[in-house]
Every structure is written in C-alpha cells, then in structure tokens.
Amino acid sequence: MTAVCAVLFALITWQVLVRGPLLTPDQELSRALVHTLPDAVTERLAxxxxxxxxxxxxxxxxxxxxxxxxxxAALAAGLAMALVPALIVPLKEWTARxxxxxxxxxxxxPSGHTATALTAYTAAALLLAPHTRRRWPLPAAAALTALTAAGLVVRGFHWPLDVLASLLMCTPLLLGVRWAAGRGARRGSG
Structure with missing residues (x-):
C-alpha cells in the first residue's frame, strides 16, 4: 500500500511540475464543481x-x-501529525502550483488542510477505536476528511489533485500509526 501511494503521489507531483496532461481533467473537474454549493457551507467544511x-x-x-x-500509539500519532507540515510546506514551495x-x-x-484533516482525525480514530464498543471512530474520521476535501474543492480553495495528493502522502504515515496502535493493543490484551 505504501509503495502504491508513493508511486501515485510521485506521478501526480511530476504532472504538476511539468504541467502535464493529467492537469486537464483536474481543471475540468474543478470547473464543474466550484461553487455548486453555497460558499458559506463549503467554507465551513473546508x-x-x-x-x-x-x-x-x-x-x-x-x-x-x-x-x-x-x-x-500516542507517540506515533503525534509524530505523524508533526510530519505533515514538514512535508507539505517544502512541497508547496517547490511546486508553486x-x-x-x-x-x-x-x-x-498539496493541500495542507486535507493532510491535516486526514492525519488528525484518522490518527485520533486509531487511538480511540480499541476503547469503543462500536466502530464509529474510523467512519467518523473518513467522513470528516471527505467533508473537508469536498469543501476545499467545491469552494475553489484547491484543485482535486491537490487533495488526492495529500491523501496519498499521508496514508503511509497513518499506516505507521495503525501499526503502532495495533502493537500496543496486542500488548495490552496479552
């Protein structure tokens, strides 16, 4: 999964840097979506x-x-969140999209808001999930991230590929949090 995310992220980043053909459907999708909902709603989602x-x-x-x-697990979640700006800021400066x-x-x-939402909400869900009877934390994290992404694209704050790139970039970080959370949960139950 990490390798797939890395390859797709590299492909999108390359297309952004060279203004490749992948940007055409990205721009068309953006034009079709921007302002299809009231700005007051999409700004709150973003x-x-x-x-x-x-x-x-x-x-x-x-x-x-x-x-x-x-x-x-707590350390892994905090580290994942700390890595978000360390990765996002240089990429924003380098690509200058x-x-x-x-x-x-x-x-x-890539989209810093998407990266922040995905990492914070999913890492929190991974930390809470072992302590809940119902399986609501991960679906809630996915919903909050999806709402953030939709708000960013529909309001016109980001291109769809900006959002997708952030999801791809942060997924390996969250796989590390999941590994740490699972390791701690197994240790605690043993």
Whole structure:
C-alpha cells in the first residue's frame, strides 16, 4: 500500500511540475464543481481541516491513549501529525502550483488542510477505536476528511489533485500509526 501511494503521489507531483496532461481533467473537474454549493457551507467544511479545529481532536485522543497506557500509539500519532507540515510546506514551495480561483497565487499543491484533516482525525480514530464498543471512530474520521476535501474543492480553495495528493502522502504515515496502535493493543490484551 505504501509503495502504491508513493508511486501515485510521485506521478501526480511530476504532472504538476511539468504541467502535464493529467492537469486537464483536474481543471475540468474543478470547473464543474466550484461553487455548486453555497460558499458559506463549503467554507465551513473546508475549515474542518484548519489546524485549530483538527489538531485539538488529535491532542485529546493522544492524551486519552497515554492515560490508557498506549504510549507508542500516542507517540506515533503525534509524530505523524508533526510530519505533515514538514512535508507539505517544502512541497508547496517547490511546486508553486497556482490556485483554481487565484491563478496569480502559488503554493496550493498539496493541500495542507486535507493532510491535516486526514492525519488528525484518522490518527485520533486509531487511538480511540480499541476503547469503543462500536466502530464509529474510523467512519467518523473518513467522513470528516471527505467533508473537508469536498469543501476545499467545491469552494475553489484547491484543485482535486491537490487533495488526492495529500491523501496519498499521508496514508503511509497513518499506516505507521495503525501499526503502532495495533502493537500496543496486542500488548495490552496479552
């Protein structure tokens, strides 16, 4: 899975850098979606990926995991979240992709809001899942991430490929969190 994500991420990044043919359907899809919902709605959805919104959810889940003795999982989740800006910021500067509604601006690839939402909500879900009877944490994380991504694209803050690239980039980080969470859960049940 990590290799597939890396190859697809590299392909998309290459297309963004060389302004390749993959950008044509990306732009067409963006044009078809932008402003199909009220801006007031899509802005609120996009805000789910704000650091001020998503990271406190993860911080609470990390504190809960530490309290439950799942320090390795908590550390992995915190490390994954710390890696998001360390990866996103240089990529935004390197690619300098203009925005859908702001062609004079740069730094839209990959989507930091999508990366933040996916990493914070999914890592929190992975930390909480072993302690819940129902399986709501992961579907809730997926829904929050999907709503964030939809808000970003439909509002015109990001191209669809910006969002997809962030999902591909952060999936390996979350596989590491899942591994650590599973390791701690097995240790605790043994």
């Amino acid at each position: 805000d789910l990926g704000n650091v001020e919104v998503a990271v406190p959810v993860l911080v609470l889940a990390v504190a809960y995991a530490v309290r439950r003795g799942r320090r390795l 203009p925005g859908p509604l702001e062609p004079w601006a740069a730094g839209y690839y």
